[in-house]
Amino acid sequence: MRHSKTDLAEQIFMATDRLMAKEGLHHLSMHKLAKEANVAAGTIYLYFKNKEELLEQFARRLFAIFMAAVEKDLDESHSFFEQYRQMWWNIWRFLQDNPTMLSNLNQYELLPNLAEICKSVDHSCWDNFCQRAKAAGELVELPNDILFQLGLKTAITIASGSKFLKVELTTEILESVIERTWRAIQK
Amino acid sequence: MRHSKTDLAEQIFMATDRLMAKEGLHHLSMHKLAKEANVAAGTIYLYFKNKEELLEQFARRLFAIFMAAVEKDLDESHSFFEQYRQMWWNIWRFLQDNPTMLSNLNQYELLPNLAEICKSVDHSCWDNFCQRAKAAGELVELPNDILFQLGLKTAITIASGSKFLKVELTTEILESVIERTWRAIQK
Amino acid sequence: MRHSKTDLAEQIFMATDRLMAKEGLHHLSMHKLAKEANVAAGTIYLYFKNKEELLEQFARRLFAIFMAAVEKDLDESHSFFEQYRQMWWNIWRFLQDNPTMLSNLNQYELLPNLAEICKSVDHSCWDNFCQRAKAAGELVELPNDILFQLGLKTAITIASGSKFLKVELTTEILESVIERTWRAIQK
Amino acid sequence: MRHSKTDLAEQIFMATDRLMAKEGLHHLSMHKLAKEANVAAGTIYLYFKNKEELLEQFARRLFAIFMAAVEKDLDESHSFFEQYRQMWWNIWRFLQDNPTMLSNLNQYELLPNLAEICKSVDHSCWDNFCQRAKAAGELVELPNDILFQLGLKTAITIASGSKFLKVELTTEILESVIERTWRAIQK
């Protein structure tokens, strides 16, 4: 069967995600990947120069998808807390809806060049938010990266660690977390 | 030369840490490890059943070292905030003093069975602290794990991300972070 | 664009020659060849059954070109020595004028079935010359192949080795070689 | 079974020679080689960094063996012609006694870096001979390399081509060749 160029690359990306969730990054072999993606081993090399480049592009795609999810339904006319809350829930729901991504989160951090990729991509969403909220005097004057660690990052770490938790995470608890992390970064 | 059992195992652990910092976990081969540790390839198998078990024990050791560092100079007669502050700085300084550990932080999360190891080890220090602080009505009633994510975990994530930051992290900024994360978890 | 059958085959042959000179026979892949010849990979298989056959026909073409060059301006009315001298210079100049062929000389000998090809092609030129010269009592009675090795072959080996020589090869030296190899095969 | 270091390297060299004779250089795979040498694939890489280096060392070894054979029983007190004759026969007999080498001769010329290897090795034997014979006024004043092409090289080319010859090469014919090539290079 013939595929459009994006079709097959996407097919390979999705297979990568599934395999990473199933067996982990360091058990990801090109042969297994080919099998999972229902293509021949050589075919992958028509779309990616080598394994390293495949993983790098995979990371870029992830990051883009993630950033898009964060911005979803964001309304700048709402209060800054509401906007923060929206982003926090966006991340949370996105990770709940994409369990493979959730279980891959640790692995993603190991992808080659992830740091460079993150920097090269536009952080516009969060940076934008921080700039506006600081200008309005609602956010403390700390570097944006740190504000991210204290704020939205908790949505990731808690989602990531939740499968090991004994207690169930109720909406009440999460709303409490949102409110308290907001307290940590507000002026 | 003769070695006591612990000697050689420790030698191998240290070599593991150096190699992970230098080339990353997924380039860590038993041969390179043997060379770095100045032992023969076969010798490693006298101390560890296989690579997986070596890495698991390596993770256990890491965790123990880390937990010991967190507890250092902890004085229960101080105020809860002071105790929290002490632990936060303990983590921060420990990571500054152990740059290989810092640059390995991401890698550690990929070690096989890390999650199980963490759970199996006694979290006594933090759990203890939480229990006492909650009893004293100073800490909000949330699961201890979540409190950890909102609190001390920030010392790790910020230290880990600091090499990518443009701004320099002054003591003032860090004290601000401590104070604000405390605000997030206090009653 | 449309091509006559010979056009495209010749285009492929020329691309083969260029690539062999540039990267060597054992780095010659059908894809690179297609690219160099500005045709699609599959197109080559319309003209040649497979790689082996392409190389074999390539060798035949080479041999034919070479033989034609040897015979050039050959005048049977001249003395046998003059005819020999003419052929020797023909070979020499041909190799100087076709540097890719010169740098491919070693490679050619590796082409599949070269030996069979050489035998199957008509040696008429040299055999002819030998026969006539022997009849005239000017050439020693040795097998023609051996006479070739002692005589004209030196034009090839010296041209081939000349790039490694420290000394420059003057016309004087070459004339001396011609005269002396003639001495080796004359009666 | 255990081997001394040279044992196994030599075993691999000999297997290389056999396989080259049987299937040609460009069909020589490391797996087939391992099988032919009765070792595991990985074992070869304990002795040679990679295929290229294996072939280069193989070429060096060949060249050394060949040079040693040429010098055999060479007696400087004999006449120059006798010495020349001795070397010619040395080459001839050596190639008859080592049929794989003979059938590999073409292949050898394709070995990577052969040119560099030849230059880096001492040509002392032939250069020596030429120098002495020129000083004695017995050899024509031409570059030594050219004298080699006109002289001893014929032993190689004729041996190499002899399997394609229809006529049998008698001692008489070969002696004639020796005498005539000597004629070509003598003063």
Place this chain on the structure above:
DNA sequence: TATGAATGAGGTTTCATTCAT
């Protein structure tokens, strides 16, 4: 206890060839 040569399964990548368009 310690060694390190040897193994061979499995890794990534290349490439001659096919076939639907």
Place this chain on the structure above:
DNA sequence: CATGAATGAAACCTCATTCAT
């Protein structure tokens, strides 16, 4: 005729592990 995406066998090479010493 001509294309070039797709194939998958086979290439080179690595590496966790064993075992005779």
